[in-house]
């Protein structure tokens with residue numbers, strides 16, 4: 699997989715060299731490219747923003763640098779001739795979740811378009827839809843100052859799913875939000891007693907059936923307490939969607 703990042707803060711992506719994706723890059727399983735968007739702003743001040751048409755506070759990112767950047771990065775990045783996937787992180791995107799992480803992990807080339815200011819001129823997104831697959835992705839219902847943090851989060855969730863990148867593939871299978879949609883059960887390690895708190899006896903019993911049953915029960919209890927929405931069915935038995943009055 700190739701990952702490219704377009705940003706006015708390229709240093710934001712230095713951690714990618716240090717973390718899991720960095721190792722994967724070293725092993726040749728990942729190709730990373732971080733690009734300063736100002737490379738495609740040709741005026742003396744490398745201007746990437748301007749005032750919004752229609753008025754309003756703040757600045758909007760100009761379309762021209764993005765158009766030139768996409769042209770260069772898409773042609774250089776998809777040597778397989780595969781269409782690239784441009785990911786715009788934005789508060790107004792589809793909510794990122796494990797299912798979307800799994801979907802993106804199947805792509806050959808992801809290009810993260812990291813906006814700043816009050817966002818990117820809409821014509822950039824419209825243009826991108828003609829030259830690539832486009833996903834507009836939100837991390838959640840809160841507003842960040844730009845797209846870089848969201849791009850890093852999406853990157854980590856996607857890359858760890860790629861075959862050969864996780865040291866222990868078995869842990870991927872057990873994870874919450876992956877199978878059954880339950881939250882993670884509580885985990886323990888040595889020492890057996892700490893600050894007067896002991897590890898649950900069942901985990902020391904060697905009875906793998908009892909341990910599995912305890913872990914499932916704990917996952918259900920936690921999910922019911924913290925995320926009851928994950929437990930309620932969204933469709934009736936015959937597949938009819940359940941529409942809830944707000």
Ligand SMILES: COc1cccc(Cn2ccc3ccc(-c4cc(N)[nH]n4)cc32)c1
Nearest residue numbers: 787788789813814817837838841842844845
């Ligand atoms: C576009 O609408 C905006 C309105 C007010 C501020 C901003 C700031 N901003 C600029 C680019 C940008 C990219 C992503 C995000 C973002 C994503 C999530 N989940 N929260 N915040 C925020 C961004 C944007």
